[in-house]
Amino acid sequence: MADREMSEQQGLVVPPSDRLSFELFDPKHNQEHKQDMYDLDQDPEVMRYITGGKTSSMQMIEEVLMPRMAKYRNPEKGWGIWKVTDTVSGEYYGWILVRPWAFFSDNPEHHNLELGWRFKRSSWGKGIATEAARAVADALSRQDEVTTLCAIAEEENQASTRIMEKLGMKFIRKDIVKDPLFEEELVIYGISV
Secondary structure (H helix, E strand, C coil): HHHHHHHHHHHHCCCCCCCCCEECHEEEEEHHCCCCCCCCCCCCCCCCCHHCCCCCCCCHHHHHHHHHHHHCCCCCCCCCEEEEEEECCCEEEEEEEEEECCCCCCEEEEEEEEEEEEHHHCCCCCCCCHHHHHHHHHHHHHCCCCCCCEEECCCCCCCHHHHHHHHCCEEEEEEEEEEEEEEEEEEEEEEEE
């Protein structure tokens, strides 16, 4: 119990997995984290199911994406964007997003956390995204108030739905998901924890 209390005082900690280390994006390292997001978003193939392949400008990251993340960032609960790096080399692979489901609506579900991910193409097919999502999900599920984890994707994005299935998530429904940045029909997966 002492370890858990200590972790809660410092914020949620995601322990390193076999290959990966985790760091919650932090305003103290804002420039580095903005650059990480920008670099990742410059590959049209990475952005294929997010923006139809359109890359993000630094202005979009600075004026929209980082302020948006700051609205739901909560280190104590593990909400925000978790930077994922190689434990040995420190190579940046991508990130895992955590926020309450429907956060930008009138009825966010604080017990139901949405997971999202974005990874460099060089890491694809190596199980890195699944390993990272599992490590973050395991840390989140230790919190008493968290009862469900969910994720969304375009139906055609089979790589993402495979990650959801590997996490034990099941298909819930296909529905219109509304967000300040988009309104789109997506598949929704979830798991009770």
